Amino acid sequence: MARSSAAEGPAGENLSSIPSALPANLVEFIEVEKTYAGHVIAVRRLDLVVRRGEFLTFLGPSGSGKTTTLNMLAGFERPTRGTIMLEGRSVDRLPPYERNIGMVFQNYALFPHMSVAENVAFPLSVRKVEKRDMSARVRRALEMVRLEAFSERRPAQLSGGQQQRVALARALVYQPSLVLMDEPLGALDKKLREHMQIELKQLHDQLGITVVYVTHDQSEALTMSDRVAVFESGALAQIGEPDALYKEPANAFVANFIGENNTLEGTIEQASKSSCVVRLRDNSRVKATPIGVMVPGDPTKLTIRPEQIRLAEPGSDEDTCLEGTVEGRIYLGDHQRLLLRLANGQELTVKIGADAGFQPGMPLRLAWSTADCRAFPASP
Amino acid sequence: MSENRAPIISAEPRLPCGTAALAGVSAVSLRAKLRRLMPLHEEMRALTLAVPLLALLIVSFGVPIIALLSRAVYDPSIVNALPRTAEALQHLSAADPPGDDVFAALEADLKQDQAKGSIFEFAKSLNSRLSGARSQVLKTARLLAGGAAFSKSELVAAVPFWGEKETWSTIRGGAHGFTSFYLLSALDLRWGADGLTSVPAGEAVFLRVFARTFMVAALVTLATLALGFPLAYLISNLPPTLANLVLVLVLLPFWTSILVRTAAWTVLLQKFGLLNDALIALGIATERLELMYSRLGLVIAMTHIQLPFTLLPIYSVMRSIPPSQLRAAHSLGARPLTAFRRVYLPQALPGVMAGCLLTFILCLGYYITPALIGGASDQLISNFIANYVNVDLNWEMAAALSFMLLTFTLLLYAAFARFLGLDRFKLV
Ligand SMILES: Nc1ncnc2c1ncn2[C@@H]1O[C@H](COP(=O)(O)OP(=O)(O)OP(=O)(O)O)[C@@H](O)[C@H]1O
Ligand SMILES: [Mg+2]
Numbered sequence: 001m002a003r004s005s006a007a008e009g010p011a012g013e014n015l016s017s018i019p020s021a022l023p024a025n026l027v028e029f030i031e032v033e034k035t036y037a038g039h040v041i042a043v044r045r046l047d048l049v050v051r052r053g054e055f056l057t058f059l060g061p062s063g064s065g066k067t068t069t070l071n072m073l074a075g076f077e078r079p080t081r082g083t084i085m086l087e088g089r090s091v092d093r094l095p096p097y098e099r100n101i102g103m104v105f106q107n108y109a110l111f112p113h114m115s116v117a118e119n120v121a122f123p124l125s126v127r128k129v130e131k132r133d134m135s136a137r138v139r140r141a142l143e144m145v146r147l148e149a150f151s152e153r154r155p156a157q158l159s160g161g162q163q164q165r166v167a168l169a170r171a172l173v174y175q176p177s178l179v180l181m182d183e184p185l186g187a188l189d190k191k192l193r194e195h196m197q198i199e200l201k202q203l204h205d206q207l208g209i210t211v212v213y214v215t216h217d218q219s220e221a222l223t224m225s226d227r228v229a230v231f232e233s234g235a236l237a238q239i240g241e242p243d244a245l246y247k248e249p250a251n252a253f254v255a256n257f258i259g260e261n262n263t264l265e266g267t268i269e270q271a272s273k274s275s276c277v278v279r280l281r282d283n284s285r286v287k288a289t290p291i292g293v294m295v296p297g298d299p300t301k302l303t304i305r306p307e308q309i310r311l312a313e314p315g316s317d318e319d320t321c322l323e324g325t326v327e328g329r330i331y332l333g334d335h336q337r338l339l340l341r342l343a344n345g346q347e348l349t350v351k352i353g354a355d356a357g358f359q360p361g362m363p364l365r366l367a368w369s370t371a372d373c374r375a376f377p378a379s380p
Numbered sequence: 381m382s383e384n385r386a387p388i389i390s391a392e393p394r395l396p397c398g399t400a401a402l403a404g405v406s407a408v409s410l411r412a413k414l415r416r417l418m419p420l421h422e423e424m425r426a427l428t429l430a431v432p433l434l435a436l437l438i439v440s441f442g443v444p445i446i447a448l449l450s451r452a453v454y455d456p457s458i459v460n461a462l463p464r465t466a467e468a469l470q471h472l473s474a475a476d477p478p479g480d481d482v483f484a485a486l487e488a489d490l491k492q493d494q495a496k497g498s499i500f501e502f503a504k505s506l507n508s509r510l511s512g513a514r515s516q517v518l519k520t521a522r523l524l525a526g527g528a529a530f531s532k533s534e535l536v537a538a539v540p541f542w543g544e545k546e547t548w549s550t551i552r553g554g555a556h557g558f559t560s561f562y563l564l565s566a567l568d569l570r571w572g573a574d575g576l577t578s579v580p581a582g583e584a585v586f587l588r589v590f591a592r593t594f595m596v597a598a599l600v601t602l603a604t605l606a607l608g609f610p611l612a613y614l615i616s617n618l619p620p621t622l623a624n625l626v627l628v629l630v631l632l633p634f635w636t637s638i639l640v641r642t643a644a645w646t647v648l649l650q651k652f653g654l655l656n657d658a659l660i661a662l663g664i665a666t667e668r669l670e671l672m673y674s675r676l677g678l679v680i681a682m683t684h685i686q687l688p689f690t691l692l693p694i695y696s697v698m699r700s701i702p703p704s705q706l707r708a709a710h711s712l713g714a715r716p717l718t719a720f721r722r723v724y725l726p727q728a729l730p731g732v733m734a735g736c737l738l739t740f741i742l743c744l745g746y747y748i749t750p751a752l753i754g755g756a757s758d759q760l761i762s763n764f765i766a767n768y769v770n771v772d773l774n775w776e777m778a779a780a781l782s783f784m785l786l787t788f789t790l791l792l793y794a795a796f797a798r799f800l801g802l803d804r805f806k807l808v
Pocket of ligand 1: 036037040041042060061063064065066067068069071216
């Protein structure tokens, strides 16, 4: 962790002072459920742990319950069932203003009638911090986000990225150990978003705070997070480190949601613990690694990433070989993408080196290794 | 009495130009936006589109107001009735008593008025400036009609009225046609022989009525605020369908005429009316209150009529405050009351200001409701204006009172704008 430049920042001192006796789990969701109006299930049976000091991202499509989960943690919504533990204590009865959690909202929620400095001073003044101490801390917080020159401006006189940084300074100035961010970069353009991602990550590393971050942008989740929790329609689909999610997705949803994947449908013909044979629609057979327990006859979804498919050498002995025809080609400089149609009519995308030339209509033989091809139980 | 004859300030509350239905921006920022959007010549072109409207406004609104208000300072009745006297007085300084030439001119003028039959009109208009003058003028005219010529001393001996300083300073005051008399009267002041003085306590009435008008307007404004603010907060936090329902209930009175609503209140406020019945039944009052023809009844009825005017601007501003504002305040550690006071209230304030100002200014012009529900001591300035227009036919006094009312209102508006900034008024 690089803590050189901002080690004197507001929360810089709080990092070194974390007593080692504190529990490693800052937050625990225990069987938390949230329903609206009795029947809309926003979050179902969520068991989730936020570790102290980590950057955890909630990733999922729209409506998958990320915001609801975050709001329950912040105290704006009450779980219908289950308990949320913060620092080892249940916060079910704790109102948001007593949780000491920092929050950055998607639209920033800066107070328009206050100057930048007053906005940042707000959490300190409600905590009755002494005047001199307060202005020093406000100044340090604004220096941290490099906005010290803007302290007298109103939020409306700032750009989106600057407003975002004010919101950040405001959420950090009172040194909460946990900071929640609900799509904080959603309103920014791509370039600024990438810039802010780096800044956020640096701040996290410098301050040693715990961040729970919500996004539906997977590249944002993968680049910034220590761990990612993938949500699917109210349930936690998988939680893990970014490369684990990419390399070892636990279910077909995660396999398809994280990164690009080809999906083929088929039926299990033989199954062992480490490999299985799957019959595709045109009766061709493919070897794959089964995820979960499956028995012959089960429907299955095979996933294989475009970059793990290669052209079979003529006459070579591969685990899996399929015939296909080139339908389209996109040249991308360092590589090219081929759109293929298999003999059984299914489509397949292949990412391949840029040297070889392909014409539409060209027949190809494709191969991949069994370890890269995963067979998931197909949900009925 | 017909409503539309009350000049200048219409007592009929109109829908404010920016109720919740109209989406708008404050004038200042709108202009800035327009300027950014289009170059100057396009702005001019946009302006030409508004020319018919402007013309209509000027013809139907501006010109009549100016014409009417000018009656407050221009009253040619004396100079018309006494042209020779006015001419003779021109050569005299204010300190000099009028000499024989002035009296000769006066006699000639009065004879002519008597012959033309305009003497009664003159007597009446002089009387409105100087009480008791009417009978003196008519008496003199009868004397002169005998054909005899009077010298100055003879006339003064016969009618001592003409020897009084007060008489001549009044005539001198009207000798130009332009007069400050009515404007000063509207403030209970008089420009007499010994300079600017207050009128005698028994005649002073308008300052008290102005004070009463402002008092009632302030009371009604406060009452609508006390009722409207929590209601607006409630509506803006209800789910949309329910909010619309409550809003319709609030607005329902809007869709009936003010006369009907006032009449309804006269029924409710009777000694044996619904309100008294309810108070007795609930045990709040032990004996029946005199609500009709009382200040309390007037304020109750006006509060009901004005409630939507105060509520709507507040509501529309509250609706524009995103819920994340309060959430943010809570997450930053502010308790509900602190969050409300430091984050919500300041943002709702422009709406509060606009609603209160709107109600206050409309209350200043109330006419029908005080006339029907208020007692004799609850009549507001508009009732006096209407009386001067309809009954006394003293349009000069009506114009002067209207002018004062308009001035007070504009001053108030300017003070608000100065201290709070016009762009902080949000009707929407
Ligand atoms: N106040 C509410 N009343 C009823 N249903 C709600 C309410 N808030 C959220 N929901 C429902 O709960 C589900 C989860 O919503 P949530 O806002 O948590 O999704 P999200 O993952 O944050 O989505 P997004 O990426 O679009 O922000 C949705 O189906 C939504 O319709
Ligand atoms: Mg959300």
